[in-house]
Amino acid sequence: MNMIEFKNVTKVYEDSTIALKNVNIVIKKGEFVFLVGPSGSGKSTLIKLLIREIPVTTGSIFVAGRNICNLKASRIPQLRRNIGYVFQDFKLLPNKTIFENIAFALEVIGKPAYAIKVQVPQVLKLVGLANKINSYPHQLSAGEQQRISIARAFVNRPPILLADEPTGNLDPATSDGIMKLLSRINLIGTTVAMASHDKSIVNSMRRRVIELEEGEIIRDQKRGVYGS
Amino acid sequence: MIFRPKYFFGETFSGFRKNFLMFFTAITTVAITLFIVGFFIIIVFDIQAILSSIKNQVEIAVYLKDNVTDELKTYLENEIKGWDEISQVNFVSKDQALEKFKKENEGSEILKEIQGNPLPASFELELKSPEKVEQVALRFMDKDGNFIEGVDEVIYGQNYVQKLFSITAIVGTIAFLIIVVLLLAAIVLIFNTIRLSVHARRKEIEVMKLVGATNWFVRLPFLFEGFFEGFIGSVISVVLLYFLSNYLLIRVEKAIVDTMHIKDLAILGSNNIILYVYAGLVILGGLIGIFSSGFALKRYIGV
Ligand SMILES: Nc1ncnc2c1ncn2[C@@H]1O[C@H](COP(=O)(O)OP(=O)(O)OP(=O)(O)O)[C@@H](O)[C@H]1O
Ligand SMILES: [Mg+2]
Numbered sequence: 001m002n003m004i005e006f007k008n009v010t011k012v013y014e015d016s017t018i019a020l021k022n023v024n025i026v027i028k029k030g031e032f033v034f035l036v037g038p039s040g041s042g043k044s045t046l047i048k049l050l051i052r053e054i055p056v057t058t059g060s061i062f063v064a065g066r067n068i069c070n071l072k073a074s075r076i077p078q079l080r081r082n083i084g085y086v087f088q089d090f091k092l093l094p095n096k097t098i099f100e101n102i103a104f105a106l107e108v109i110g111k112p113a114y115a116i117k118v119q120v121p122q123v124l125k126l127v128g129l130a131n132k133i134n135s136y137p138h139q140l141s142a143g144e145q146q147r148i149s150i151a152r153a154f155v156n157r158p159p160i161l162l163a164d165e166p167t168g169n170l171d172p173a174t175s176d177g178i179m180k181l182l183s184r185i186n187l188i189g190t191t192v193a194m195a196s197h198d199k200s201i202v203n204s205m206r207r208r209v210i211e212l213e214e215g216e217i218i219r220d221q222k223r224g225v226y227g228s
Numbered sequence: 229m230i231f232r233p234k235y236f237f238g239e240t241f242s243g244f245r246k247n248f249l250m251f252f253t254a255i256t257t258v259a260i261t262l263f264i265v266g267f268f269i270i271i272v273f274d275i276q277a278i279l280s281s282i283k284n285q286v287e288i289a290v291y292l293k294d295n296v297t298d299e300l301k302t303y304l305e306n307e308i309k310g311w312d313e314i315s316q317v318n319f320v321s322k323d324q325a326l327e328k329f330k331k332e333n334e335g336s337e338i339l340k341e342i343q344g345n346p347l348p349a350s351f352e353l354e355l356k357s358p359e360k361v362e363q364v365a366l367r368f369m370d371k372d373g374n375f376i377e378g379v380d381e382v383i384y385g386q387n388y389v390q391k392l393f394s395i396t397a398i399v400g401t402i403a404f405l406i407i408v409v410l411l412l413a414a415i416v417l418i419f420n421t422i423r424l425s426v427h428a429r430r431k432e433i434e435v436m437k438l439v440g441a442t443n444w445f446v447r448l449p450f451l452f453e454g455f456f457e458g459f460i461g462s463v464i465s466v467v468l469l470y471f472l473s474n475y476l477l478i479r480v481e482k483a484i485v486d487t488m489h490i491k492d493l494a495i496l497g498s499n500n501i502i503l504y505v506y507a508g509l510v511i512l513g514g515l516i517g518i519f520s521s522g523f524a525l526k527r528y529i530g531v
Pocket of ligand 1: 045
């Protein structure tokens with residue numbers, strides 16, 4: 001089953017920057033995909049299109065078989081609830097505790113309080129930070145904050161997880177920890193797409209690699225490495 | 229969407245706790261601006277009330293010639309009573325006039341000088357609509373500008389009455405304009421403050437939207453918040469206004485009334501317009517709060 005499909009997708013920003021040119025991608029359920037390419041090649045743009053943070057210019061995008069380009073505004077929340085999104089800059093709310101930060105993602109989609117009380121500690125155990133449940137984000141290291149941000153993206157068990165350079169600011173050992181976590185999430189059956197600059201990580205994982213350059217796909221390899 | 233009061237109120241109140249400075253600023257802004265607006269409205273209503281109570285004391289005194297016959301007097305009285313504009317007619321005979329004069333000037337040297345009764349009999353006319361005073365007074369004149377038979381003179385403070393009416397009109401217009409300007413300034417100030425407090429939480433809004441919150445789910449706690457800020461702020465302004473008007477304004481006015489010997493002057497507390505002003509401010513506060521939040525959110529909610 002095709003989880004994600006890009007069909008002739010072109011994205012031109014308001015200032016007429018062409019960020020993606022006629023992109024075609026098919027990602028199957030349960031795949032783990034790296035998006036690589038130099039800065040400005042369109043990786044983040046691709047991810048933002050998927051959750052309708054920005055609209056496409058031409059072409060269509062399908063998520064679980066549904067064209068999301070003509071989605072009514074009122075249906076967009078439903079789409080986002082099925083896609084976990086790990087931000088490069090974490091986007092944890094500084095005045096909420098770790099519990100509150102993760103609970104927040106469940107509250108806003110209408111989960112009942114008793115479910116939240118069970119699910120939050122569970123996902124914190126998964127990312128190995130159960131002991132930080134009452135801390136505030138500024139009391140955590142960058143790597144820990146990134147794991148919390150993954151926990152928040154995954155707590156709702158979405159079928160798709162998108163991560164925009166989740167190891168961007170982290171040292172190699174911490175990055176390895178993040179990758180193990182994402183692999184484990186992928187192993188449960190979650191489709192994972194991850195944008196990355198990190199050569200050693202991409203090379204060590206031996207997963208599918210899609211390489212972008214100036215908005216075009218120049219390589220799509222089953223068990224790829226960072227540079228060809 | 230499922231309505232979950234516990235979540236919304238919880239968000240609103242934990243918001244109060246965690247963004248205390250923002251809330252404090254917003255509430256203070258509402259309280260101060262609405263206090264100024266309210267204070268001005270009260271003063272203006274008050275001035276208007278005083279002016280109109282002075283207006284209502286406008287009387288026409290029709291002095292009769294000494295040689296007027298009883299028949300003529302009765303004829304005039306019936307005639308006057310038939311006019312629509314008149315609310316009351318009192319006849320003051322020569323004797324009563326002297327009596328009154330003696331009372332008002334008791335112990336004065338003047339009384340010794342009086343011989344016989346130089347005072348004329350008169351009709352005192354009270355009007356339903358004081359604006360018509362001139363019209364009514366003119367009925368005591370014939371086409372040539374002489375007083376009609378039996379009437380010696382008609383007095384109604386000609387200049388003073390006209391001035392009073394134009395002053396009332398001017399004061400009313402200026403006051404209305406000032407209130408409108410003040411009100412706009414208050415709305416802009418409150419709007420900006422609340423917009424700042426929404427802006428301070430744009431990250432929260434962004435995260436909410438990206439994890440799949442519906443617009444109403446994001447909006448509602450902010451609308452509650454805006455409402456509370458507006459409501460609490462305006463209640464504070466009303467409490468301040470209440471104390472100010474009860475303990476200061478009314479006293480000052482009573483003192484003025486006492487020293488100026490104005491009878492039946494409408495003073496503040498006696499006027500329940502002030503209650504409408506209070507209610508209006510509170511409703512206004514709540515509405516400005518809600519609408520400011522709503523408008524401020526528009527910018528951030530469209531992710
Ligand atoms: N909001 C925007 N408005 C205009 N142009 C934009 C906008 N966002 C991105 N771009 C442009 O689109 C192109 C692709 O940007 P994108 O952020 O997708 O790159 P990226 O591959 O994620 O880069 P990086 O690795 O540095 O994160 C760049 O040329 C960028 O300048
Ligand atoms: Mg990027």
